[in-house]
């Protein structure tokens with residue numbers, strides 16, 4: 001039996017457009033004698049639909065779109081479509097009256113509906129807000145083959161693999177008891193570094209344990225802060241990889257289930273990126289491209305300081321949108337170094353992007369004059385420094401407004417963590433491209449990029465990072481060296497370690513406690529920051545829910 005994986009990139013809420021994508025995939029695979037087509041979790045509305053689900057007419061329209069899709073699909077092709085089904089007993093549990101579902105469509109009809117059983121509520125997931133968990137074991141029989149159906153999180157409770165049990169049930173174990181021939185999983189699993197490899201490892205373990213071949217179908221594409229990497233795959237009964245679709249792009253892959261051997265046949269395997277940096281690069285390029293396209297932008301603008309953060313963002317934007325769709329603004333102040341301009345120009349030449357220069361000295365004087373009465377007798381300080389950043393932020397937003405550009409924000413995760421950024425200044429923007437990259441990762445990504453291209457001028461990588469908001473300023477005047485800062489932040493943010501644990505790892509207690517305090521006190525800034533592309537398992541985004549007013 002030929003089975004196809006449609007690794008689709010839906011637009012959230014675009015029911016007709018997404019149905020069309022499913023239909024086109026179905027028409028293609030039907031022409032190749034495919035019997036079953038798999039699409040990702042919630043493929044009809046896109047994942048995550050969030051509070052669109054609270055709108056009853058949205059859910060109703062999804063139902064009618066599904067019925068129409070069933071009628072439009074080619075005959076003799078069974079198709080699994082991710083959709084939402086309304087609970088028959090209305091409001092049984094605090095108003096969560098929906099099921100996250102998979103509909104089996106065949107010969108013009110909705111033949112069966114399966115409900116997701118395990119509903120994630122951690123990190124960026126909030127499925128109990130909308131859904132009831134399904135209660136039954138999900139499977140269907142197609143041409144005599146029993147096929148178990150699992151939806152994303154349903155696979156993520158192998159207590160032997162994780163060393164702990166998150167939910168009381170394990171849907172794979174239930175399917176193994178029934179003894180199905182094949183298990184399929186329809187997912188919308190967001191990317192974080194190393195997750196493609198983790199999924200394969202996890203399922204390999206489950207297959208060795210439960211002895212069933214599996215096909216894993218993932219969504220692809222950027223949706224706000226989340227990037228879905230695709231990387232759908234299939235493992236045979238021995239847990240061996242027999243198929244892998246591509247990463248970070250739409251794909252249509254085929255696997256053959258051999259009825260004689262009861263196993264999946266080897267098919268094409270697309271390699272995953274060789275280095276962490278190349279994986280992150282692909283994720284960020286996709287994240288920028290899809291954010292822009294799905295928000296109807298073709299062009300972008302950003303401030304080019306001659307520093308490494310804006311250089312990396314410019315390179316990512318160029319790869320995502322094309323060199324003609326990236327405008328770099330140079331806005332030197334009297335404190336700007338000569339190399340800030342020459343490095344920014346060299347970068348723009350390497351990337352082939354346009355630049356515009358607006359010196360900000362006169363604007364700074366106007367601000368100083370306007371404030372001179374109120375500020376008389378005070379020292380030059382942060383307020384004046386930040387005015388430069390805010391003037392630039394204002395100019396960038398004016399250009400974005402005038403020409404319909406998306407302003408890309410350039411702050412990295414280390415800065416966002418400790419608040420080393422100016423609210424309504426360099427934090428301005430619609431999308432924070434590298435907000436989940438610690439500064440040390442910014443360097444490694446630039447070095448990786450330069451290993452195969454001429455993108456970032458070497459001086460941008462080797463000079464000391466500086467905000468250039470006052471004469472001779474460098475980041476390390478106010479912050480610990482980035483390798484130390486990033487390691488402390490990793491322990492604090494990702495590993496949830498206490499001050500005592502981080503100090504025990506060999507760091508100075510004063511530095512550790514200062515970093516902890518800076519992180520807590522910068523929460524108000526992060527709450528007002530643009531959405532940032534998530535590439536780690538703990539990003540300052542929808543999965544980060546910290547109080548602002550707290551005792552630290």
Ligand SMILES: Nc1ncnc2c1ncn2[C@@H]1O[C@H](COP(=O)(O)OP(=O)(O)OC[C@H]2O[C@@H]([n+]3cccc(C(=O)O)c3)[C@H](O)[C@@H]2O)[C@@H](O)[C@H]1O
Nearest residue numbers: 382386389415419420421422423426466467469478524548
């Ligand atoms: N809990 C809270 N809730 C709401 N608002 C709160 C607040 N705490 C302070 N505030 C307000 O926020 C203000 C402080 O924030 P803000 O105005 O942003 O300024 P602030 O954090 O004081 O200064 C910005 C820092 O970022 C550095 N910087 C700026 C620009 C670029 C870079 C770089 O290298 O990338 C670095 C700069 O050198 C300085 O150290 C306070 O004056 C107060 O008005």
Ligand SMILES: Nc1ncnc2c1ncn2[C@@H]1O[C@H](COP(=O)(O)OP(=O)(O)OP(=O)(O)O)[C@@H](O)[C@H]1O
Nearest residue numbers: 303304305307308309310330331332410426466467
């Ligand atoms: N002279 C400038 N011209 C244009 N944009 C600037 C200038 N200075 C700062 N910016 C903008 O403000 C952002 C923050 O810059 P800043 O130099 O203060 O810190 P940074 O974190 O070291 O960033 P970068 O490495 O890009 O310099 C920059 O990434 C850039 O977008």
Ligand SMILES: NC(=O)CC[C@H](N)C(=O)O
Nearest residue numbers: 120152153156188189190
């Ligand atoms: N949509 C989901 O259920 C996703 C949850 C799952 N653990 C994942 O990240 O892949």
